[in-house]
Amino acid sequence: MTLFRTRTFSEIIFSIAFFVGIGFALSGWISKPAASPPNVVLFFIDDMGYGDLSCNGASGYTTANLDRMAAEGTRFTSFLAAQAVCSASRAALLTGCYPNRLGISGAFGPNSPIGLNPDEETIAELLKEKGYATGIFGKWHLGSQKAFLPQQQGFDDYFGVPYSHDMWPLHPNQAKANYPPLYLIEGNMPTKEVKTLDDASQLTPAITERAVGFIRKHKKEPFFLYVPHPLPHVPLAASSRFRGKSGAGLLGDVMLELDWSVGQILQELKQQGLDKNTIVIFTSDNGPWLNYGNHAGSAGGFREGKGTSFEGGHRVPCIIRWPGVVPAGRVCNKLLTTMDILPTLSKLTGARLPKKSIDGVDMLALLKGDDTLNPRDHFYYYYRQNSLEAVRKGDWKLVFAHPGRTYEGFAPGVDGKPGPTTESHDFTQALYDLRRDPGERYDVREQNPEIVAVLEKLAEDARADLGDDLQKRTGKNVRPAGRIEK
Structure with missing residues (x-):
């Protein structure tokens, strides 16, 4: 019996080819580089209303770059800021929490002893752990004391203003407010003073230049670029390149310049070959400051504006673009919020979630095109x-009886001077069907008592969790803001 036989020439060739092929396959499997983590660019515009983009209905000027971004990505039509005021809204964006969970409300003034607690974890801190370079260029407004500045909250680089640029000696109520000089901040140090409107007109170009430089500097590593533009918050100011160019007044000029800024950053991503591996998010901190009249934006037909709990205060523009991942030319009307950005970015970058509880929900699958999902149930x-x-x-939206701001019934201001308004209007309880009545004009409580009961139950859950000053209740899961003892 023969244990071995001589193989034919063809069998030998086949064996060699087979093992060589396996070797190449294994070699390719072993040496194939992992896909690089996506870069993140996050625009957060100050006081831009839902109706301030031409793709959302703005007239008199065209936001061509943002319209193109919407055509190349997804436009969200029911996207809410967490609170309709500066500091609170920004805290929610960066932490994924309701701002009142963090002990934060309103808009911090200069030299405020309060800021975002350093114990809270931001998007920047989470992505930094994953090897991301992190930079912010624009308005911070989460505490101007050094302990609260961006480099103490996970950002490598910071250039911009520490709070709203109307908190300066040229404020219309300066005699009453007694604001100190406003300085640009570089890292942790104040640099150039913003003294005049001409100085303010350089904010958008300077921020854009820094953002573009950040992309160039970090093009070979993953990065998180946060661009919270201070404008179109008043006082309005446009550089000479755009002043008078829109044909729609100074507000139109400012909108054109902000649109240009977005275009410059998108162009730089393409030039550096980063376009297809970068998710770009564009949204706003709250609705328009309507009593500034022709210097205020548009709520797009929604009721009221900044500083209110009606849709005009909370409903903000949102466009998300990521070629090949986020569907192009899509409109999504699912309920989402700025708080949902943090858990979504954590999921897509592989970063962990904050150690403390958050309120944002992961919307990544919806973002990628699964319109059967409703990630957020309530707000x-x-x-x-x-x-x-x-x-x-x-x-369905149930508004409770409360005192609040209203712009209705007051003549708006002109050319940078605010018109009158009131902070103590008495709103009554009302139920609105936002699908049929997005302007919140028709109370349908009597026709829908079962809906009222469901929403009242949600409200009770909120009060137990977060509290409610109107009912003099303290929430069991509220955390303290950061505080510097004077």
């Missing part, structure tokens, strides 16, 4: 110190 509208003013579930 709480808080304002003032910690007052629950409304609750929304799906398209």
Whole structure:
């Protein structure tokens, strides 16, 4: 019996080819580089209303770059800021929490002893752990004391203003407010003073230049670029390149310049070959400051504006673009919020979630095109110190009786001077069907008592969790803001 036989020439060739092929396959499998983590660019515009983009209905000027971004990505039409005021809204964006959970409300003034607690974890801190370079260029407004500045909250680089640029000696109520000089901050140090409107007109170009430089510097590593533009918050100012160019007044000029800024950053991503591996998010901190009249933007037909719990205060523009991942030319009307950005970015970058509880929900699967999903079930509208003013579930919104700001019935201001308004209007309880009545004009409580009961139950859950000043209740899961003892 023969244990071995001589193989034919063809069998030998086949064996060699087979093992060589396996070797190449294994070699390719072993040496194939892992896909690089996506870069993140996050625009957060100050006081831009839902109706301030031409793709959302703005007239008199065209936001061509943002319209193109919407055509190349997804436009969200029911996207809410967490609170309709500066500091609170920014805290929610960066931490994924309702701001009142963090002990934060309103807009911090210069030299405020309060800021975002350093114990809270931001998007920048989470992505930095994953090897991301992190930079912010624009308005911070989460505490101007050094302990609260961006480089103490996970950002490698910072250039911009520490709070709203109307908190300066040229404020219309300066005699009453007694604001100190406003300085640009570089890292942790104040640099150039913003003294005049001409100085303010350089904010958008300077921020854009720094953002573009950041992309160039970090093009070979993953990065998180946060661009919170201070404009179109008043006082309005446009550089000479755009002043008078829109044909729609100074507000139109400012919008064109902001649109240009977005275009410059998108162009730089393409030039550096980063376009297809970068998710770009564009949104706003709250609705327009309507009593500034022709220097205020548009709420797009929604009721009221900044500083209110109606849709005009919370409903903000949102466009998300990521070629090949986020569907192009899509419109999504699912309920989402700025708080949902943090858990979504954590999921897509592989970063962990914060150690403390958050309120944002992961919307990544919806973002990628699964329109069968409804990641967010409900939303709480808080304002003032910690007052629950409304609750929304799906398209149903129950507004509670509360004192609040109204712009209705007052003549708006002109050319940078605010018109009158009131902070103590008495709103009554009302139920709105936002699908049929997005302007919140028709109370349908009597026709829908079962819906009212469901929303009242949600409100009770909110009060137990977060509290409610209107009912003099303290939430069991509220955390303290950061505080510097004077």
